[in-house]
Amino acid sequence: MTLILDGKAHAERMLAEVAAGVADRIARGHRPPCLAVVLVGEDPASHVYVRGKVADCARTGIRSVEHRLPAETPQADLEALVRTLNTDPAVDGILVQLPLPAGLDAKRVLHLLDPAKDVDGFHPVNQGLLLEGLPGLRPCTPSACMSLLKAHGIDPKGTRAVVLGRSEIVGKPMALMLLEAHATVTIAHSRTRDLPGLCREADILVAAVGRPGMVEGSWVKPGAVVIDVGINRVEDVALGERIFAADPARLATLKAKGGVLCGDVRYAEAALVAGAITPVPGGVGLLTRAGLMANTLQACR
Numbered sequence: 356m357t358l359i360l361d362g363k364a365h366a367e368r369m370l371a372e373v374a375a376g377v378a379d380r381i382a383r384g385h386r387p388p389c390l391a392v393v394l395v396g397e398d399p400a401s402h403v404y405v406r407g408k409v410a411d412c413a414r415t416g417i418r419s420v421e422h423r424l425p426a427e428t429p430q431a432d433l434e435a436l437v438r439t440l441n442t443d444p445a446v447d448g449i450l451v452q453l454p455l456p457a458g459l460d461a462k463r464v465l466h467l468l469d470p471a472k473d474v475d476g477f478h479p480v481n482q483g484l485l486l487e488g489l490p491g492l493r494p495c496t497p498s499a500c501m502s503l504l505k506a507h508g509i510d511p512k513g514t515r516a517v518v519l520g521r522s523e524i525v526g527k528p529m530a531l532m533l534l535e536a537h538a539t540v541t542i543a544h545s546r547t548r549d550l551p552g553l554c555r556e557a558d559i560l561v562a563a564v565g566r567p568g569m570v571e572g573s574w575v576k577p578g579a580v581v582i583d584v585g586i587n588r589v590e591d592v593a594l595g596e597r598i599f600a601a602d603p604a605r606l607a608t609l610k611a612k613g614g615v616l617c618g619d620v621r622y623a624e625a626a627l628v629a630g631a632i633t634p635v636p637g638g639v640g641l642l643t644r645a646g647l648m649a650n651t652l653q654a655c656r
């Protein structure tokens with residue numbers, strides 16, 4: 356029996372907790388927390404994600420203010436907006452939606468953020484606090500994954516954990532959090548030799564590479580906990596035929612609709628072997644949004 360780690364259900368619990376925290380502040384005479392969302396350009400996926408985040412704000416009683424800028428916005432203008440938001444006492448959290456359009460330097464923008472308003476947890480000060488094991492604003496996706504494990508009574512202590520992917524946003528902070536929870540952690544990436552063999556040693560396998568269906572069922576150790584952070588839209592039918600061989604429903608959706616979402620893990624294959632697994636959609640993505648709401652409340656406090 357494979358346990359499905361239901362991201363939607365856990366996100367609902369996290370959002371309810373944030374909503375209670377917000378209501379409590381308001382009852383004590385404070386204003387609601389306020390999240391500023393900066394969205395540059397017309398990337399359709401970014402618009403979908405931002406819409407979701409704004410909806411979560413509304414649900415939890417957090418005020419959201421959207422700042423939409425054209426794709427041709429000069430770096431200096433974007434930086435000026437961030438400086439204004441940094442000093443605006445009505446703004447508690449600032450989220451600059453990534454990726455930024457070509458020509459804009461995301462690192463320079465993120466380094467400019469006031470670390471106390473950096474609800475993504477991407478600023479070097481917050482990354483450094485995490486490295487030292489100190490409290491701070493922590494990246495939403497890995498902290499939500501840790502919260503999901505905890506909610507299901509899965510304790511990383513003493514386990515072998517493998518994190519696939521070494522991004523600043525997911526892979527590296529995820530590895531640090533698992534280490535903090537006393538797992539023995541390996542970070543694997545595109546240059547890792549014998550990736551399947553390494554993954555087969557993992558009691559906890561986190562996939563965060565952004566390559567649809569890369570992790571095959573045969574890479575999963577029987578009984579392992581599989582956390583799939585990837586959200587990929589597959590439109591190529593030839594690719595779909597390969598990675599959805601064990602997932603006829605998803606392949607049918609791809610053919611009928613011209614595209615389908617899937618994670619970095621071949622869910623249908625991996626679910627037969629794993630002890631617990633997160634689905635995509637309905638897994639980590641929703642938790643990331645809930646984590647952002649929790650961070651905004653924390654930044655406000």
Ligand SMILES: Nc1nc(=O)c2c([nH]1)NC[C@@H]1CN(c3ccc(C(=O)N[C@@H](CCC(=O)O)C(=O)O)cc3)C=[N+]21
Pocket residue numbers: 403404407450451452453454475495586616635636637638639640641643644
């Ligand atoms: N500054 C910044 N912070 C981010 O946290 C950030 C970002 N930039 N850029 C893009 C990625 C991606 N991301 C997701 C958020 C929600 C879902 C989500 O809600 N997924 C749902 C629905 C998926 C869908 O329908 O597209 C699900 O998995 O069930 C997915 C992905 C946040 N990101």
Ligand SMILES: [Mg+2]
Pocket residue numbers: 520521522544545564
């Ligand atoms: Mg990588």
